Amino acid sequence: MDAFIHFLEIAVSVLAVVVTVMFLYQPLYLVIPLLFHRKKPQGEAPKRRFAILIAARNEEAVLPHLLDSIKAQDYPEALITTYVVADNCTDSTAQVARNAGAVVFERFNKLRVGKGYALDFLLDQIKEQYGAEWFDGYFVFDADNLLQRDYITRMNEVFDQGCSIVTSYRNSKNYGDNWISAGYALWFLRDAAFLNAPRAQLGISCVVAGTGFLFSGEIMRRCGGWPFHTLTEDTEFTVHNILQGEKIGYCGAAEIFDEQPTRLSQSWRQRLRWAKGYLQVLRKDGGRLAAGIFSKNGPSCFDMLMSILPAMVLTFCSVLFGSAATVLQLILGKNILPILVAFAASFAVPYLLLLLVGIITTATQWHSIRATAFKKVLYTFTFPLFMLTYIPISIAAIFSPKVEWKPIEHKVAVS
Numbered sequence: 001m002d003a004f005i006h007f008l009e010i011a012v013s014v015l016a017v018v019v020t021v022m023f024l025y026q027p028l029y030l031v032i033p034l035l036f037h038r039k040k041p042q043g044e045a046p047k048r049r050f051a052i053l054i055a056a057r058n059e060e061a062v063l064p065h066l067l068d069s070i071k072a073q074d075y076p077e078a079l080i081t082t083y084v085v086a087d088n089c090t091d092s093t094a095q096v097a098r099n100a101g102a103v104v105f106e107r108f109n110k111l112r113v114g115k116g117y118a119l120d121f122l123l124d125q126i127k128e129q130y131g132a133e134w135f136d137g138y139f140v141f142d143a144d145n146l147l148q149r150d151y152i153t154r155m156n157e158v159f160d161q162g163c164s165i166v167t168s169y170r171n172s173k174n175y176g177d178n179w180i181s182a183g184y185a186l187w188f189l190r191d192a193a194f195l196n197a198p199r200a201q202l203g204i205s206c207v208v209a210g211t212g213f214l215f216s217g218e219i220m221r222r223c224g225g226w227p228f229h230t231l232t233e234d235t236e237f238t239v240h241n242i243l244q245g246e247k248i249g250y251c252g253a254a255e256i257f258d259e260q261p262t263r264l265s266q267s268w269r270q271r272l273r274w275a276k277g278y279l280q281v282l283r284k285d286g287g288r289l290a291a292g293i294f295s296k297n298g299p300s301c302f303d304m305l306m307s308i309l310p311a312m313v314l315t316f317c318s319v320l321f322g323s324a325a326t327v328l329q330l331i332l333g334k335n336i337l338p339i340l341v342a343f344a345a346s347f348a349v350p351y352l353l354l355l356l357v358g359i360i361t362t363a364t365q366w367h368s369i370r371a372t373a374f375k376k377v378l379y380t381f382t383f384p385l386f387m388l389t390y391i392p393i394s395i396a397a398i399f400s401p402k403v404e405w406k407p408i409e410h411k412v413a414v415s
Helices: 002-023 026-035 063-071 093-099 115-130 151-159 179-202 217-223 233-243 264-292 298-308 311-331 336-364 373-388 390-399
Strands: 050-056 080-087 103-107 137-142 165-172 213-216 249-258
Touching: 026 179, 026 336, 050 063, 050 093, 050 115, 063 080, 063 093, 080 093, 080 115, 093 103, 103 115, 115 233, 137 151, 137 217, 151 165, 151 213, 151 249, 165 179, 179 249, 179 264, 179 336, 179 373, 213 217, 217 233, 233 264, 233 298, 264 298, 264 390, 336 373, 373 390
Parallel strands: 050 080, 050 137, 080 103, 165 249
Antiparallel strands: 137 213, 165 213
Protein backbone atom coordinates (compact mmCIF):
# COMPACT_ATOMS: atom_id res chain seq x y z
CA MET A 1 0.00 0.00 0.00
CA ASP A 2 2.83 2.39 0.85
CA ALA A 3 4.37 1.72 -2.56
CA PHE A 4 1.10 2.59 -4.29
CA ILE A 5 0.76 5.80 -2.27
CA HIS A 6 4.33 6.67 -3.23
CA PHE A 7 3.46 6.07 -6.90
CA LEU A 8 0.47 8.43 -6.63
CA GLU A 9 2.62 11.10 -5.00
CA ILE A 10 5.21 10.80 -7.81
CA ALA A 11 2.42 11.04 -10.40
CA VAL A 12 1.14 14.22 -8.75
CA SER A 13 4.64 15.71 -8.80
CA VAL A 14 5.17 14.82 -12.47
CA LEU A 15 1.82 16.32 -13.47
CA ALA A 16 2.57 19.45 -11.44
CA VAL A 17 5.87 19.85 -13.32
CA VAL A 18 4.17 19.36 -16.69
CA VAL A 19 1.45 21.94 -15.94
CA THR A 20 4.07 24.34 -14.57
CA VAL A 21 6.13 24.03 -17.77
CA MET A 22 2.98 24.65 -19.80
CA PHE A 23 2.23 27.92 -18.02
CA LEU A 24 5.54 29.05 -16.56
CA TYR A 25 6.07 31.57 -19.34
CA GLN A 26 2.61 33.13 -19.08
CA PRO A 27 3.28 35.27 -15.97
CA LEU A 28 5.66 37.15 -18.28
CA TYR A 29 2.62 37.97 -20.42
CA LEU A 30 0.99 39.62 -17.40
CA VAL A 31 3.97 41.90 -16.86
CA ILE A 32 4.78 43.04 -20.41
CA PRO A 33 1.59 45.09 -21.08
CA LEU A 34 1.99 46.84 -17.73
CA LEU A 35 5.59 47.87 -18.43
CA PHE A 36 5.61 48.51 -22.14
CA HIS A 37 3.15 50.17 -24.50
CA ARG A 38 2.96 49.35 -28.17
CA LYS A 39 3.82 52.26 -30.41
CA LYS A 40 0.92 53.87 -32.23
CA PRO A 41 1.01 53.81 -36.05
CA GLN A 42 2.56 56.91 -37.57
CA GLY A 43 0.66 58.57 -40.41
CA GLU A 44 -2.57 57.58 -42.10
CA ALA A 45 -2.75 54.08 -43.59
CA PRO A 46 -3.81 53.74 -47.24
CA LYS A 47 -7.48 52.84 -47.56
CA ARG A 48 -8.13 49.31 -48.80
CA ARG A 49 -11.14 47.47 -50.14
CA PHE A 50 -12.62 45.06 -47.58
CA ALA A 51 -15.33 42.41 -47.58
CA ILE A 52 -17.17 41.69 -44.34
CA LEU A 53 -18.21 38.07 -43.79
CA ILE A 54 -21.08 37.25 -41.44
CA ALA A 55 -22.39 33.71 -40.95
CA ALA A 56 -25.86 33.97 -39.39
CA ARG A 57 -28.32 31.31 -38.32
CA ASN A 58 -31.68 32.60 -37.03
CA GLU A 59 -30.18 35.92 -35.94
CA GLU A 60 -33.00 38.32 -36.88
CA ALA A 61 -33.02 39.82 -33.36
CA VAL A 62 -29.39 40.96 -33.22
CA LEU A 63 -28.10 41.15 -36.80
CA PRO A 64 -29.56 44.62 -37.59
CA HIS A 65 -27.51 46.21 -34.80
CA LEU A 66 -24.27 44.78 -36.17
CA LEU A 67 -25.13 46.00 -39.66
CA ASP A 68 -25.93 49.45 -38.24
CA SER A 69 -22.55 49.57 -36.48
CA ILE A 70 -20.86 48.67 -39.77
CA LYS A 71 -22.69 51.49 -41.57
CA ALA A 72 -21.62 53.90 -38.81
CA GLN A 73 -17.90 53.20 -39.34
CA ASP A 74 -15.65 56.20 -39.99
CA TYR A 75 -14.10 54.22 -42.87
CA PRO A 76 -15.14 55.05 -46.48
CA GLU A 77 -18.41 53.22 -47.09
CA ALA A 78 -17.58 52.67 -50.77
CA LEU A 79 -14.65 50.44 -49.77
CA ILE A 80 -16.74 48.10 -47.56
CA THR A 81 -19.08 45.39 -48.83
CA THR A 82 -21.01 43.40 -46.25
CA TYR A 83 -21.93 39.80 -47.02
CA VAL A 84 -24.27 37.66 -44.96
CA VAL A 85 -24.78 33.93 -45.38
CA ALA A 86 -28.16 33.01 -43.92
CA ASP A 87 -27.19 29.49 -42.94
CA ASN A 88 -30.05 27.00 -42.54
CA CYS A 89 -32.29 29.78 -41.26
CA THR A 90 -35.95 29.29 -40.39
CA ASP A 91 -36.64 32.93 -39.52
CA SER A 92 -36.34 36.22 -41.41
CA THR A 93 -32.57 36.66 -41.04
CA ALA A 94 -32.06 36.86 -44.81
CA GLN A 95 -34.72 39.52 -45.32
CA VAL A 96 -33.53 41.56 -42.34
CA ALA A 97 -30.01 41.56 -43.78
CA ARG A 98 -31.24 42.58 -47.25
CA ASN A 99 -33.31 45.39 -45.78
CA ALA A 100 -30.14 46.69 -44.11
CA GLY A 101 -28.27 46.73 -47.41
CA ALA A 102 -26.14 43.58 -47.05
CA VAL A 103 -25.47 41.18 -49.91
CA VAL A 104 -27.19 37.98 -48.82
CA PHE A 105 -26.75 34.35 -49.84
CA GLU A 106 -28.94 31.63 -48.39
CA ARG A 107 -27.51 28.21 -47.67
CA PHE A 108 -29.43 25.05 -46.81
CA ASN A 109 -27.29 22.04 -46.02
CA LYS A 110 -28.13 19.77 -43.08
CA LEU A 111 -25.11 17.51 -43.59
CA ARG A 112 -22.29 20.06 -43.59
CA VAL A 113 -23.25 22.05 -40.52
CA GLY A 114 -21.15 24.72 -38.86
CA LYS A 115 -19.61 28.13 -39.27
CA GLY A 116 -16.61 26.81 -41.21
CA TYR A 117 -18.81 25.41 -43.97
CA ALA A 118 -20.87 28.61 -44.07
CA LEU A 119 -17.76 30.81 -44.47
CA ASP A 120 -16.37 28.54 -47.18
CA PHE A 121 -19.68 28.74 -49.06
CA LEU A 122 -19.74 32.53 -48.71
CA LEU A 123 -16.19 32.97 -50.00
CA ASP A 124 -17.03 30.77 -53.01
CA GLN A 125 -19.97 33.04 -53.84
CA ILE A 126 -17.82 36.16 -53.56
CA LYS A 127 -15.12 34.67 -55.80
CA GLU A 128 -17.75 33.85 -58.42
CA GLN A 129 -18.98 37.46 -58.35
CA TYR A 130 -15.69 39.37 -58.14
CA GLY A 131 -12.87 36.88 -58.58
CA ALA A 132 -10.19 36.19 -55.99
CA GLU A 133 -8.30 39.49 -56.44
CA TRP A 134 -10.98 42.13 -55.87
CA PHE A 135 -10.82 42.51 -52.08
CA ASP A 136 -7.64 43.34 -50.18
CA GLY A 137 -8.92 41.70 -47.03
CA TYR A 138 -11.82 39.96 -45.32
CA PHE A 139 -13.29 40.68 -41.88
CA VAL A 140 -15.11 37.91 -40.00
CA PHE A 141 -17.85 38.81 -37.51
CA ASP A 142 -20.62 36.95 -35.71
CA ALA A 143 -24.16 38.24 -36.04
CA ASP A 144 -24.35 39.29 -32.38
CA ASN A 145 -21.29 41.56 -32.60
CA LEU A 146 -21.10 45.34 -32.37
CA LEU A 147 -18.19 47.49 -33.57
CA GLN A 148 -16.76 50.69 -32.21
CA ARG A 149 -17.02 53.45 -34.81
CA ASP A 150 -13.29 53.42 -35.66
CA TYR A 151 -12.93 49.61 -35.67
CA ILE A 152 -12.11 49.15 -39.36
CA THR A 153 -9.83 52.21 -39.43
CA ARG A 154 -7.78 50.90 -36.50
CA MET A 155 -7.57 47.37 -37.95
CA ASN A 156 -6.46 48.77 -41.29
CA GLU A 157 -3.58 50.57 -39.55
CA VAL A 158 -2.16 47.30 -38.18
CA PHE A 159 -2.93 45.56 -41.49
CA ASP A 160 -0.82 48.24 -43.17
CA GLN A 161 2.16 47.33 -40.98
CA GLY A 162 2.51 44.03 -42.85
CA CYS A 163 0.25 41.75 -40.78
CA SER A 164 -1.66 39.45 -43.12
CA ILE A 165 -3.95 38.41 -40.26
CA VAL A 166 -5.05 40.74 -37.45
CA THR A 167 -7.22 40.07 -34.41
CA SER A 168 -8.79 42.66 -32.11
CA TYR A 169 -9.85 43.59 -28.56
CA ARG A 170 -12.89 41.49 -27.62
CA ASN A 171 -15.33 42.96 -25.12
CA SER A 172 -18.83 41.92 -24.01
CA LYS A 173 -22.34 43.30 -24.49
CA ASN A 174 -23.72 41.55 -21.40
CA TYR A 175 -20.91 41.31 -18.84
CA GLY A 176 -23.22 42.03 -15.92
CA ASP A 177 -25.96 39.48 -16.66
CA ASN A 178 -24.61 36.79 -14.32
CA TRP A 179 -21.46 34.91 -13.27
CA ILE A 180 -21.44 32.85 -16.47
CA SER A 181 -21.52 35.75 -18.93
CA ALA A 182 -18.98 37.60 -16.76
CA GLY A 183 -16.71 34.54 -16.69
CA TYR A 184 -16.64 34.40 -20.48
CA ALA A 185 -16.16 38.15 -20.80
CA LEU A 186 -13.34 38.36 -18.28
CA TRP A 187 -11.52 35.49 -19.98
CA PHE A 188 -11.79 37.18 -23.39
CA LEU A 189 -10.56 40.48 -21.91
CA ARG A 190 -7.63 38.66 -20.38
CA ASP A 191 -7.05 36.87 -23.69
CA ALA A 192 -6.83 40.22 -25.50
CA ALA A 193 -4.93 42.32 -22.96
CA PHE A 194 -2.62 39.71 -21.41
CA LEU A 195 -2.14 37.09 -24.12
CA ASN A 196 -2.47 38.65 -27.56
CA ALA A 197 -1.09 42.08 -26.63
CA PRO A 198 2.18 40.73 -25.14
CA ARG A 199 2.45 38.15 -27.92
CA ALA A 200 2.41 40.98 -30.44
CA GLN A 201 4.97 42.96 -28.42
CA LEU A 202 7.29 39.93 -28.27
CA GLY A 203 6.91 39.14 -31.98
CA ILE A 204 5.00 35.91 -31.28
CA SER A 205 1.89 35.03 -33.27
CA CYS A 206 -1.43 35.96 -31.71
CA VAL A 207 -4.45 33.66 -31.70
CA VAL A 208 -7.73 34.20 -33.54
CA ALA A 209 -10.74 33.66 -31.26
CA GLY A 210 -13.79 33.06 -33.41
CA THR A 211 -14.80 36.59 -34.32
CA GLY A 212 -13.39 40.07 -34.80
CA PHE A 213 -10.46 39.38 -37.09
CA LEU A 214 -9.14 40.28 -40.53
CA PHE A 215 -7.20 38.25 -43.06
CA SER A 216 -5.71 39.30 -46.39
CA GLY A 217 -6.76 38.28 -49.87
CA GLU A 218 -3.41 36.51 -50.18
CA ILE A 219 -4.21 34.36 -47.13
CA MET A 220 -7.62 33.53 -48.63
CA ARG A 221 -6.06 32.51 -51.94
CA ARG A 222 -3.32 30.50 -50.24
CA CYS A 223 -5.85 28.63 -48.09
CA GLY A 224 -8.20 28.14 -51.03
CA GLY A 225 -11.16 29.74 -49.27
CA TRP A 226 -12.01 28.53 -45.79
CA PRO A 227 -11.17 24.79 -45.62
CA PHE A 228 -11.38 24.67 -41.83
CA HIS A 229 -14.18 22.47 -40.56
CA THR A 230 -13.25 21.17 -37.12
CA LEU A 231 -15.41 22.14 -34.14
CA THR A 232 -13.00 25.06 -33.53
CA GLU A 233 -12.38 26.28 -37.06
CA ASP A 234 -10.79 29.50 -35.74
CA THR A 235 -8.11 27.54 -33.86
CA GLU A 236 -7.54 25.33 -36.90
CA PHE A 237 -7.13 28.48 -39.03
CA THR A 238 -4.64 29.92 -36.50
CA VAL A 239 -2.56 26.74 -36.31
CA HIS A 240 -2.54 26.32 -40.10
CA ASN A 241 -1.14 29.81 -40.62
CA ILE A 242 1.40 29.57 -37.80
CA LEU A 243 2.72 26.37 -39.41
CA GLN A 244 2.97 28.33 -42.68
CA GLY A 245 5.23 30.84 -40.93
CA GLU A 246 2.64 33.61 -40.47
CA LYS A 247 2.54 35.78 -37.36
CA ILE A 248 -0.97 36.94 -36.53
CA GLY A 249 -1.04 40.58 -35.43
CA TYR A 250 -3.12 42.29 -32.75
CA CYS A 251 -4.94 45.62 -32.70
CA GLY A 252 -5.88 46.58 -29.14
CA ALA A 253 -7.41 49.86 -30.34
CA ALA A 254 -10.07 48.03 -32.38
CA GLU A 255 -12.87 47.09 -29.96
CA ILE A 256 -15.61 44.60 -30.70
CA PHE A 257 -18.48 43.52 -28.45
CA ASP A 258 -20.28 40.18 -28.45
CA GLU A 259 -22.93 38.40 -26.43
CA GLN A 260 -22.02 35.68 -23.93
CA PRO A 261 -24.20 32.75 -22.83
CA THR A 262 -25.97 33.08 -19.48
CA ARG A 263 -27.27 29.52 -18.93
CA LEU A 264 -24.95 26.81 -17.66
CA SER A 265 -26.47 24.22 -20.02
CA GLN A 266 -25.81 26.46 -23.02
CA SER A 267 -22.33 27.29 -21.77
CA TRP A 268 -21.54 23.62 -21.18
CA ARG A 269 -22.57 22.73 -24.73
CA GLN A 270 -20.50 25.52 -26.26
CA ARG A 271 -17.37 24.90 -24.23
CA LEU A 272 -17.67 21.13 -24.75
CA ARG A 273 -17.51 21.87 -28.49
CA TRP A 274 -14.46 24.07 -27.96
CA ALA A 275 -12.69 21.44 -25.84
CA LYS A 276 -13.45 18.72 -28.39
CA GLY A 277 -12.30 21.03 -31.17
CA TYR A 278 -8.96 21.63 -29.44
CA LEU A 279 -8.48 17.87 -29.26
CA GLN A 280 -9.28 17.57 -32.97
CA VAL A 281 -6.70 20.23 -33.83
CA LEU A 282 -4.18 18.69 -31.41
CA ARG A 283 -4.63 15.30 -33.07
CA LYS A 284 -4.39 16.83 -36.56
CA ASP A 285 -1.51 19.29 -36.08
CA GLY A 286 -0.03 18.72 -32.61
CA GLY A 287 2.95 16.77 -33.98
CA ARG A 288 3.74 19.47 -36.52
CA LEU A 289 3.51 22.17 -33.85
CA ALA A 290 5.90 20.20 -31.61
CA ALA A 291 8.35 19.82 -34.49
CA GLY A 292 7.94 23.50 -35.32
CA ILE A 293 9.25 24.51 -31.89
CA PHE A 294 12.74 24.06 -33.33
CA SER A 295 12.03 26.18 -36.40
CA LYS A 296 12.27 29.95 -37.01
CA ASN A 297 8.67 30.28 -35.82
CA GLY A 298 9.40 28.16 -32.74
CA PRO A 299 8.05 30.47 -30.00
CA SER A 300 4.72 30.76 -31.83
CA CYS A 301 4.52 26.98 -32.28
CA PHE A 302 5.31 26.36 -28.61
CA ASP A 303 2.79 28.94 -27.42
CA MET A 304 0.06 27.53 -29.68
CA LEU A 305 0.77 23.96 -28.60
CA MET A 306 0.46 24.96 -24.95
CA SER A 307 -2.83 26.71 -25.77
CA ILE A 308 -4.52 23.61 -27.16
CA LEU A 309 -3.18 21.00 -24.75
CA PRO A 310 -5.87 19.88 -22.23
CA ALA A 311 -4.35 21.62 -19.21
CA MET A 312 -7.54 21.31 -17.15
CA VAL A 313 -7.52 17.53 -17.57
CA LEU A 314 -3.94 17.35 -16.33
CA THR A 315 -4.89 19.56 -13.38
CA PHE A 316 -7.83 17.28 -12.58
CA CYS A 317 -5.65 14.18 -12.71
CA SER A 318 -3.20 15.82 -10.33
CA VAL A 319 -6.02 16.62 -7.86
CA LEU A 320 -7.52 13.13 -8.31
CA PHE A 321 -4.24 11.34 -7.62
CA GLY A 322 -3.54 13.63 -4.67
CA SER A 323 -6.99 12.97 -3.25
CA ALA A 324 -6.57 9.20 -3.60
CA ALA A 325 -3.21 9.36 -1.81
CA THR A 326 -4.78 11.45 0.96
CA VAL A 327 -7.64 8.98 1.52
CA LEU A 328 -5.27 6.03 1.62
CA GLN A 329 -3.00 7.78 4.09
CA LEU A 330 -5.96 8.54 6.33
CA ILE A 331 -7.03 4.89 6.19
CA LEU A 332 -3.55 3.83 7.24
CA GLY A 333 -3.71 6.21 10.19
CA LYS A 334 -0.95 8.58 9.09
CA ASN A 335 -0.52 12.04 10.66
CA ILE A 336 -3.72 13.77 9.54
CA LEU A 337 -2.76 17.47 9.71
CA PRO A 338 -0.12 17.68 6.94
CA ILE A 339 -2.26 15.39 4.79
CA LEU A 340 -5.31 17.63 5.09
CA VAL A 341 -3.20 20.75 4.47
CA ALA A 342 -1.80 19.26 1.26
CA PHE A 343 -5.28 18.14 0.20
CA ALA A 344 -6.78 21.59 0.78
CA ALA A 345 -3.89 23.23 -1.08
CA SER A 346 -4.59 21.11 -4.17
CA PHE A 347 -7.97 22.87 -4.43
CA ALA A 348 -7.02 26.28 -3.08
CA VAL A 349 -3.96 26.91 -5.27
CA PRO A 350 -5.80 26.73 -8.65
CA TYR A 351 -8.57 28.98 -7.29
CA LEU A 352 -6.12 31.57 -5.97
CA LEU A 353 -4.05 31.61 -9.16
CA LEU A 354 -7.17 32.14 -11.27
CA LEU A 355 -8.37 34.77 -8.81
CA LEU A 356 -5.08 36.64 -9.26
CA VAL A 357 -5.58 36.58 -13.03
CA GLY A 358 -9.13 37.85 -12.55
CA ILE A 359 -8.04 40.65 -10.21
CA ILE A 360 -5.30 41.87 -12.55
CA THR A 361 -7.60 41.75 -15.57
CA THR A 362 -10.50 43.49 -13.81
CA ALA A 363 -8.26 46.19 -12.37
CA THR A 364 -6.47 46.99 -15.63
CA GLN A 365 -9.56 46.75 -17.84
CA TRP A 366 -11.90 48.40 -15.31
CA HIS A 367 -13.05 51.23 -17.57
CA SER A 368 -13.69 48.88 -20.50
CA ILE A 369 -16.05 46.62 -18.57
CA ARG A 370 -19.72 47.58 -19.02
CA ALA A 371 -21.12 46.73 -15.59
CA THR A 372 -21.62 48.26 -12.14
CA ALA A 373 -18.67 48.44 -9.76
CA PHE A 374 -20.36 45.92 -7.47
CA LYS A 375 -20.70 43.36 -10.26
CA LYS A 376 -17.14 43.93 -11.44
CA VAL A 377 -15.86 43.03 -7.98
CA LEU A 378 -18.33 40.20 -7.37
CA TYR A 379 -17.65 38.45 -10.67
CA THR A 380 -13.90 38.69 -10.14
CA PHE A 381 -14.36 36.21 -7.27
CA THR A 382 -16.66 33.91 -9.27
CA PHE A 383 -14.28 33.91 -12.25
CA PRO A 384 -12.14 31.04 -10.85
CA LEU A 385 -15.29 28.95 -10.33
CA PHE A 386 -16.29 29.55 -13.96
CA MET A 387 -12.84 28.52 -15.16
CA LEU A 388 -12.75 25.41 -12.96
CA THR A 389 -15.95 24.16 -14.63
CA TYR A 390 -13.65 23.51 -17.59
CA ILE A 391 -12.34 20.47 -15.71
CA PRO A 392 -15.49 18.29 -16.10
CA ILE A 393 -16.06 19.80 -19.56
CA SER A 394 -12.54 18.85 -20.71
CA ILE A 395 -12.93 15.33 -19.35
CA ALA A 396 -16.30 14.97 -21.07
CA ALA A 397 -14.71 16.09 -24.34
CA ILE A 398 -12.18 13.26 -24.14
CA PHE A 399 -14.80 10.58 -23.59
CA SER A 400 -17.68 11.97 -25.68
CA PRO A 401 -17.65 10.01 -28.95
CA LYS A 402 -19.48 12.67 -30.92
CA VAL A 403 -19.85 16.39 -30.25
CA GLU A 404 -21.81 18.42 -32.79
CA TRP A 405 -21.89 22.11 -33.62
CA LYS A 406 -25.11 23.75 -32.45
CA PRO A 407 -26.05 27.42 -32.75
CA ILE A 408 -26.07 29.67 -29.69
CA GLU A 409 -29.26 31.70 -29.29
CA HIS A 410 -28.65 35.46 -29.13
CA LYS A 411 -31.18 37.89 -27.66
CA VAL A 412 -29.19 40.91 -26.45
CA ALA A 413 -30.27 43.41 -29.11
CA VAL A 414 -28.57 46.67 -28.20
CA SER A 415 -26.95 49.45 -30.18
